[in-house]
Amino acid sequence: MLPRPLEFARVRGRSRRRVSIAALTCYKPGERSRLVYRPRLDDGQGRSKGRKSFAWTYYRDLIVAAHNQLDGPIVLIWDNLNTHLAVGMKEFIADQDWLTVYQLLPYTPDLNPVEGIWSLLRRGFLSNVAFADLDHLVRTIRRGLRKIQYRPQLIDGCLTATGLTIALP
Numbered sequence: 001m002l003p004r005p006l007e008f009a010r011v012r013g014r015s016r017r018r019v020s021i022a023a024l025t026c027y028k029p030g031e032r033s034r035l036v037y038r039p040r041l042d043d044g045q046g047r048s049k050g051r052k053s054f055a056w057t058y059y060r061d062l063i064v065a066a067h068n069q070l071d072g073p074i075v076l077i078w079d080n081l082n083t084h085l086a087v088g089m090k091e092f093i094a095d096q097d098w099l100t101v102y103q104l105l106p107y108t109p110d111l112n113p114v115e116g117i118w119s120l121l122r123r124g125f126l127s128n129v130a131f132a133d134l135d136h137l138v139r140t141i142r143r144g145l146r147k148i149q150y151r152p153q154l155i156d157g158c159l160t161a162t163g164l165t166i167a168l169p
Contacts, residue, residue: 024114
């Protein structure tokens with residue numbers, strides 16, 4: 001008897017769909033740490049129309065949402081992503097008296113607590129999962145971020161892993 005040939009699942013061509021997520025880890029002495037995030041789904045339908053990732057305006061809206069949710073001034077430390085350095089973003093930052101921004105040095109992801117969030121998401125909630133479709137991926141990402149969001153000790157651990165501390169004036 002000859003061995004049966006292997007059967008493979010059919011996979012159509014390249015998917016142009018993408019899930020982008022912007023997130024802020026928020027720390028305030030005496031209060032629980034928070035995670036504020038916004039996912040964005042690009043279904044790939046309008047490939048030639050517009051950008052597929054976050055524009056600076058999405059980051060602006062996330063910062064405003066965090067400011068409204070936290071009800072206080074924000075000191076933002078972030079990496080050198082091109083949208084963080086956009087002219088519109090710089091103008092927005094300059095116009096906000098409640099916002100102070102520090103740029104991380106180039107190539108220092110180990111100083112960015114949000115990288116810890118992505119690591120928790122990848123190693124935990126997204127590992128060893130075969131996603132049935134894009135909706136399944138989006139639901140799993142949202143569920144994972146919600147679970148992290150309600151566990152401030154995980155968010156604290158992301159700051160601790162950077163070696164950075166919060167110093168009060």
